[in-house]
Amino acid sequence: MRRWFPLLLSAAALLFFAHRGFVSAASKATNPENTTVHLQTPEGGTDAFVAMPPGEGPAPAVIVIHEWWGLDSSIKDVARQIARQGYLAIVPDLYHGKVADGPEDAHELMRGLEDTRVFSELDAARAWLASQPRSSKSKVGIMGFCMGGGVSLRYGLRTPSLSAVVMFYGPPETDPEKLATLRAPLMGHFGADDQGIAIERVNAFRSALGKAGKSAQIFEYTGAGHAFMHEGKPSYRADAARVAWARTLAFLQKNLKS
Numbered sequence: 001m002r003r004w005f006p007l008l009l010s011a012a013a014l015l016f017f018a019h020r021g022f023v024s025a026a027s028k029a030t031n032p033e034n035t036t037v038h039l040q041t042p043e044g045g046t047d048a049f050v051a052m053p054p055g056e057g058p059a060p061a062v063i064v065i066h067e068w069w070g071l072d073s074s075i076k077d078v079a080r081q082i083a084r085q086g087y088l089a090i091v092p093d094l095y096h097g098k099v100a101d102g103p104e105d106a107h108e109l110m111r112g113l114e115d116t117r118v119f120s121e122l123d124a125a126r127a128w129l130a131s132q133p134r135s136s137k138s139k140v141g142i143m144g145f146c147m148g149g150g151v152s153l154r155y156g157l158r159t160p161s162l163s164a165v166v167m168f169y170g171p172p173e174t175d176p177e178k179l180a181t182l183r184a185p186l187m188g189h190f191g192a193d194d195q196g197i198a199i200e201r202v203n204a205f206r207s208a209l210g211k212a213g214k215s216a217q218i219f220e221y222t223g224a225g226h227a228f229m230h231e232g233k234p235s236y237r238a239d240a241a242r243v244a245w246a247r248t249l250a251f252l253q254k255n256l257k258s
Contacts, residue, residue: 033083034076039092039124046121048128049076049091051083060163060256061088061135063125065148067230068106070099074230075145082143085249087256088135092125094118094151110147115154122155139163139256141184143248144170146227149188157181164255166248169194169226172205179212186216187251189244191224191237219247 035050049071053059062082066075071093079089094113100106122142129135141164144152149170156165157173160183168189173179186209190202199220206218221228221240228237229244 034080037090037128039121039128041117041120041124043117043120045124046096047093048125049079049093051076051079051089052134053083053086053088057134058138059086059088059134060138060252061090061129061140062252062256063122063129063140063142064089064091065122065142065144065151066091066094067146067148067227068100068110070095070106070109072099074232078145082252085252087252088129088132088138090125090129092121094121113147115151118151119155119158122151122159126159126161141165141252141256144168145229146170153186153188156184156186160184164252166251168229168244169197171197172201174201174204174208176208176211179208179214182209182212182214185251185255186214187248188216188218189229189248190218190220191226191228191240192220192222193225196226217247217251219244 033052035052036047037050039045039048064075064079064082071091075091079091082089095109098109100109126140129140140162142152142155142162143166144150145168147170149167151170152165152167153170153173156162157178158181162184165184165186169191172188188205190197192199202218202220209216221237221244224237224240225235227233227235229241230236231241
């Protein structure tokens with residue numbers, strides 16, 4: 001009986017929170033710090049992976065946007081790393097359960113995304129954060145990698161209530177008029193050897209931000225190409241990744257915790 005008692009308590013707790021609306025009926029908890037929740041939208045919504053920070057008090061929140069591979073184990077690990085730093089991290093599944101097996105699949109899945117639906121799901125993630133006791137009154141930032149870096153920037157241009165935007169090697173915007181809508185502090189990380197986003201485009205991004213009157217921290221990493229943060233991939237560059245992550249954590253600390 002002793003062995004079963006904690007399990008019964010855990011099941012009762014999950015039913016309690018589901019009843020209160022903190023976790024949807026479609027949610028599943030892998031452990032107290034990692035949960036899947038459903039984000040409801042007019043289009044039907046999607047699931048999201050949530051990593052809770054230690055403790056029980058209020059915590060700032062970070063919406064994490066996955067790469068073109070989808071919501072895989074790598075991006076979940078990123079969310080867990082952020083949570084360990086004291087943030088409530090949520091990763092909406094923009095591919096609705098699909099994960100790419102290779103570049104061709106990833107390209108096809110990415111082409112199927114439309115900003116209208118994506119932004120609706122990100123709005124739902126913010127609404128979910130606002131409904132949680134730990135993040136209801138907290139600042140919210142957004143961070144994305146590759147495809148997700150571009151989504152993070154575009155959502156930041158659309159959403160003035162965000163408190164921080166971090167983009168890792170996402171397509172930059174070079175139109176000063178579009179960048180003029182940015183309200184949140186911005187940090188961008190780019191590989192100097194990125195074959196898809198040339199350094200000239202990064203410089204044009206930096207120039208356009210200046211013309212729009214926006215100050216931002218835009219970094220380039222010598223010897224690093226695209227996806228230099230993705231540990232386990234041939235593109236990973238440990239030194240660049242370490243510096244970029246340290247800068248990102250300092251940026252989030254300043255803009256979300258102060």
